[in-house]
Amino acid sequence: MISQEFLQSIAASRGIRPAELEVLSLSLSGISTTEIASQLDISEDLVRKRLSRIYIKFEIEGRGPVKFAKLQQLLHNLYQTHLASEREPKIGVIETGLTDNNSDLQITTHPLNPLHNPLPTSSTTHNSQILNRIDWSEVIDVSIFYGRAEELAQLEQWIVRDSSRLIAVVGLGGIGKTALLTKLTQQIQSYFDCVIGRSLHNAPPLESILADLLKSLSHPHEPELSEKVDERIVQLISYLRDRRCLLVLDDVQALLRSNDVYGRYLQGYEGYGALFRRIAEEQHQSCLVLISQEKLREISLLENPSRSIHSLKLEGLKPEDAQQILLGKNLTGKQSWQELIQHYRGNPLHLNLIAATIENIFNRDVGEFVKLKTTVSNTGILDEPFQRLSALEKQVMQWLAKEDKALSFQQLRAKIEEIATSDLIEVLDSLGGRYLIEKVKSKDTNEFLFTLQPVIKKYVTKYHFSSAPKL
Structure with missing residues (x-):
C-alpha cells in the first residue's frame, strides 16, 4: 500500500x-x-x-x-x-x-x-518480484473467442474503474464463463500487481486454498501461515490491501451441497461464505471474481448497484457471434443457422457439440438436421448439475419436461398437488438459482411462465423420465 x-x-x-x-x-x-x-x-x-x-x-x-x-x-x-x-x-x-x-x-x-x-x-x-506475477493453475485456450464485447466491457468497468471487491460470473455449464474470464484477464492483467486463478473443482478445504493463495502472494518467500483459518483470512486481506491483486476462483459450485436447494455450502465449507463476505465488505484495493454454475447467497444478499459487489449472469452468444462457431466448422445450410442457434440458446459448448454431429452425420448441412425437428443432448454437460438437485427439484423438472408450453405458477401448483405451495415456491427459486429453468413473461396476463430450454427438456425426458409422476 x-x-x-x-x-x-x-x-x-x-x-x-x-x-x-x-x-x-x-x-x-x-x-x-x-x-x-x-x-x-x-x-x-x-x-x-x-x-x-x-x-x-x-x-x-x-x-x-x-x-x-x-x-x-x-x-x-x-x-x-x-x-x-x-x-x-x-x-x-x-x-x-x-x-x-x-x-x-x-x-x-x-x-x-x-x-x-x-x-x-x-x-x-517494478523492483518487487511479486509485481505483475501471473499464477493461473488451469489456463484454457481462448485464441478462438467470439463476441462478448458487452460482457467484457461491463466486467472491465466493475473491476478496473469501479474497483469492485467481489464479482460473481454465473450461468449454466458450457455457456463460456471460464473462457470469458480468461479473455478478460489477458486484457486487464497489466493493471494488477498479481493475478491468481484457481479451480475449486475438487472442493479443497478453506485452510488449503488460503495457504495456496498466501504462498502465491508471498512468492518467492515462504509465508508464515497461522494454524487458525480466521487469521489466514486476515493475512490474505492484508495482502489485498497492500497490492492490487485479481483473484479468480472457478467451479465454486463444487463447494455447495447436492440433494438440497441451491447455494448451501457443504458441511465444513461454511467458512468460504465468511471469506467471501469479508472480502466484499472490508476495504482493500483488490478484486475477487467467483465463477459458478449456481447463484451464491452471499452475492444475493450483498449485491447493490451502489456497492462494490456485483454479479453477471452469462447468457448465450448473440446470433451474429454464434454464427462464427458454425462458420468455423464450415457448416452449410445457412438459412437454418438462426433456428439452430435459437434452439440451443446460443450456448457455445452445445453449438460446438451439435456442429460436430452435423458434420459427421449430415455432411455439414444444418438444414438437413433442423428439418428433423429433434434435439441432441450431450449427457456429460448436464449430468453434474442434475445430480445436485433435490428430490422435489427433480420432480418439478420432470413435470416441466412433459409440457409443450410454459406454465404459470398457478398451473404448476394445480398439476403437482402433492407438493406444498411453500415448497413449490422454494423449488422454483432454487431451479432459477441453478439456471436450469427459463422464465418468460406472459403477454396476456403479465405473469411469469416457467419452462425448460429444449436441450434440458430432452435430457430430462431421455434420461430421467422413468420415475416421472403420472397425470
Missing part, C-alpha cells in the same frame, strides 16, 4: 489540493465513488470532477474505465521506485513513458528524486 506521507508529497509536487487529495486517498483504498461521496458529504458528481482534475495534474490520458486504474498503477510503480532508491542508492533510474497506444517505450534517465521524475507508466520499473 502506498504510504500517506509519500502520497502527500507526490500530490504536493503535482499541485493537488487538499480536497482532491482526500478523494484520491479514499479511491486508492478501494472505496467506491458512492461511498466517497457519502463519507465526505459531497455529491458523486463532485467526486468525479475532483478525480478528473487529478487525472489532468498527473497527465493521465485516455477515457473510460481504465483511467483510474492507470493512475493507480503509475502511483504504485513510482512508489516502488522510491522505495528501491531508498534501499539502494544509484546514479540514476531508467523510466518508461508510454505512448497513447501503450505500445512504444521511450527510455530516458533522470535524477533519483522520484517526486520530480515523470511518472512511469509501465510495470517494467
Whole structure:
C-alpha cells in the first residue's frame, strides 16, 4: 500500500489540493465513488470532477474505465521506485513513458528524486518480484473467442474503474464463463500487481486454498501461515490491501451441497461464505471474481448497484457471434443457422457439440438436421448439475419436461398437488438459482411462465423420465 506521507508529497509536487487529495486517498483504498461521496458529504458528481482534475495534474490520458486504474498503477510503480532508491542508492533510474497506444517505450534517465521524475507508466520499473506475477493453475485456450464485447466491457468497468471487491460470473455449464474470464484477464492483467486463478473443482478445504493463495502472494518467500483459518483470512486481506491483486476462483459450485436447494455450502465449507463476505465488505484495493454454475447467497444478499459487489449472469452468444462457431466448422445450410442457434440458446459448448454431429452425420448441412425437428443432448454437460438437485427439484423438472408450453405458477401448483405451495415456491427459486429453468413473461396476463430450454427438456425426458409422476 502506498504510504500517506509519500502520497502527500507526490500530490504536493503535482499541485493537488487538499480536497482532491482526500478523494484520491479514499479511491486508492478501494472505496467506491458512492461511498466517497457519502463519507465526505459531497455529491458523486463532485467526486468525479475532483478525480478528473487529478487525472489532468498527473497527465493521465485516455477515457473510460481504465483511467483510474492507470493512475493507480503509475502511483504504485513510482512508489516502488522510491522505495528501491531508498534501499539502494544509484546514479540514476531508467523510466518508461508510454505512448497513447501503450505500445512504444521511450527510455530516458533522470535524477533519483522520484517526486520530480515523470511518472512511469509501465510495470517494467517494478523492483518487487511479486509485481505483475501471473499464477493461473488451469489456463484454457481462448485464441478462438467470439463476441462478448458487452460482457467484457461491463466486467472491465466493475473491476478496473469501479474497483469492485467481489464479482460473481454465473450461468449454466458450457455457456463460456471460464473462457470469458480468461479473455478478460489477458486484457486487464497489466493493471494488477498479481493475478491468481484457481479451480475449486475438487472442493479443497478453506485452510488449503488460503495457504495456496498466501504462498502465491508471498512468492518467492515462504509465508508464515497461522494454524487458525480466521487469521489466514486476515493475512490474505492484508495482502489485498497492500497490492492490487485479481483473484479468480472457478467451479465454486463444487463447494455447495447436492440433494438440497441451491447455494448451501457443504458441511465444513461454511467458512468460504465468511471469506467471501469479508472480502466484499472490508476495504482493500483488490478484486475477487467467483465463477459458478449456481447463484451464491452471499452475492444475493450483498449485491447493490451502489456497492462494490456485483454479479453477471452469462447468457448465450448473440446470433451474429454464434454464427462464427458454425462458420468455423464450415457448416452449410445457412438459412437454418438462426433456428439452430435459437434452439440451443446460443450456448457455445452445445453449438460446438451439435456442429460436430452435423458434420459427421449430415455432411455439414444444418438444414438437413433442423428439418428433423429433434434435439441432441450431450449427457456429460448436464449430468453434474442434475445430480445436485433435490428430490422435489427433480420432480418439478420432470413435470416441466412433459409440457409443450410454459406454465404459470398457478398451473404448476394445480398439476403437482402433492407438493406444498411453500415448497413449490422454494423449488422454483432454487431451479432459477441453478439456471436450469427459463422464465418468460406472459403477454396476456403479465405473469411469469416457467419452462425448460429444449436441450434440458430432452435430457430430462431421455434420461430421467422413468420415475416421472403420472397425470
